[in-house]
Amino acid sequence: MNAPATGPDRIEELLTATKTAFASGALVRLKLGGYHGADPELKGVEVKKITVKDGDKFSFTYRYKTRDIIKNFIQPEALALLRAGLKDEFSSAQLATTGFDMVFERNGLKIRLKRKDVEGREAPSTDHNRAKNRPLNGSDKPWLKALGIAGKDGVVRNDAQDKFRQINKMVEIFAPLIQAIQTPQPLIVDMGAGKGYLDFALYDYQVNVAKRAVGIVGVELREPLVADGNANAMASGFEGLSFQAGTIMDFDATGADAVIALHACDTATDDAIFKGIRAGAALIAVAPCCHKQIRRQMEAGKLHDTLMPMLRHGIFLERQAEMVTDTLRALLLELHGYRTKVFEFVSDAHTPKNNLIVAEKDGRVGRDRGAILGQIADIKAMFGIEQHYLEGLLDS
Numbered sequence: 001m002n003a004p005a006t007g008p009d010r011i012e013e014l015l016t017a018t019k020t021a022f023a024s025g026a027l028v029r030l031k032l033g034g035y036h037g038a039d040p041e042l043k044g045v046e047v048k049k050i051t052v053k054d055g056d057k058f059s060f061t062y063r064y065k066t067r068d069i070i071k072n073f074i075q076p077e078a079l080a081l082l083r084a085g086l087k088d089e090f091s092s093a094q095l096a097t098t099g100f101d102m103v104f105e106r107n108g109l110k111i112r113l114k115r116k117d118v119e120g121r122e123a124p125s126t127d128h129n130r131a132k133n134r135p136l137n138g139s140d141k142p143w144l145k146a147l148g149i150a151g152k153d154g155v156v157r158n159d160a161q162d163k164f165r166q167i168n169k170m171v172e173i174f175a176p177l178i179q180a181i182q183t184p185q186p187l188i189v190d191m192g193a194g195k196g197y198l199d200f201a202l203y204d205y206q207v208n209v210a211k212r213a214v215g216i217v218g219v220e221l222r223e224p225l226v227a228d229g230n231a232n233a234m235a236s237g238f239e240g241l242s243f244q245a246g247t248i249m250d251f252d253a254t255g256a257d258a259v260i261a262l263h264a265c266d267t268a269t270d271d272a273i274f275k276g277i278r279a280g281a282a283l284i285a286v287a288p289c290c291h292k293q294i295r296r297q298m299e300a301g302k303l304h305d306t307l308m309p310m311l312r313h314g315i316f317l318e319r320q321a322e323m324v325t326d327t328l329r330a331l332l333l334e335l336h337g338y339r340t341k342v343f344e345f346v347s348d349a350h351t352p353k354n355n356l357i358v359a360e361k362d363g364r365v366g367r368d369r370g371a372i373l374g375q376i377a378d379i380k381a382m383f384g385i386e387q388h389y390l391e392g393l394l395d396s
């Protein structure tokens, strides 16, 4: 039987795991908490890996009550600091890696270290210089602070780096699509806008970086989010950005040049597509969320016999429902004169609902109408579908 691990062994075990994760690129972060050392202002420390000109470093963010201080260390220095800190000054630590988490707790001489495996977590980028190439920089933007992405000092918080990266990725995807819209001052409508992350980022980018005037309206059911969004837009001086409370279907989208909906729930995505088609928007872009409407019909309807062995498994039915729903959406968009493409817009480590349907009006309304209608009918027959919700809207 192994001898029980002593306190110092537990500290070394955590440090070895940190060192190994650092070397293999699996380190997400190490957080030290429960500080009871000599500095009355220090709240905690967060450690990450960064890659700078002269190699890989351990980057320590010292979180003080009113500011953060970042210091970078080579490995021997970093491990010595961590060893001393874990022994005397911090009573807790959480190590996050791409494959497992470790939680360290010290109560006097008693130390506990627990390990739990995790799946599907991505390692953050360690490239210190990459931030400089992003469409939006993170310095001192009131909207980033209001949305909790930047701290009081205006700097993007370490624990919001992922979210900020995703926002920049969205801007990278949408900027050329909006650029392609011919209208001098395009009106973009974001259906099911939530807190409006995308809207603030797109507006900031268009007006302050691309130097193109745009109007953006976020439509959202939840009134408190709408009130916060409008206050935040005003505080940011974003005159052309506003939020409107209500349902997608009740919103008058006449004059919209682009209609966007990211993770609007189930058939709310169809409402957004419908509004975009009816408005004749040049661009319709949706990231669908749940696919219950078609899934229910596939469960209740008469599937083609060949599909039965495959779709009796819930997980395959779920994935197939997603593909069928979005294929029919793409075909219905094509039927109404849109060129469509579907691609992953963020890594599936962030969300499994990571497909974006992008539809651009190409002026050739009704192209191959008969062929498209035939394809829609065949797919519906194969999967036992009576009607796609979007079809019903478009037929009404």
Ligand SMILES: C[S@@+](CC[C@H](N)C(=O)[O-])C[C@H]1O[C@@H](n2cnc3c(N)ncnc32)[C@H](O)[C@@H]1O
Pocket (backbone or CB within 6 Å): 191, 192, 193, 194, 195, 196, 197, 198, 219, 220, 221, 222, 246, 247, 248, 249, 261, 262, 263, 264, 265, 268, 271
């Ligand atoms: C999952 S959130 C996504 C928010 C935002 N688009 C984002 O990606 O961060 C979906 C939002 O859509 C809103 N929503 C759902 N159905 C809606 C409808 N029919 N009309 C207006 N808003 C709706 C919800 O209140 C929620 O805030």
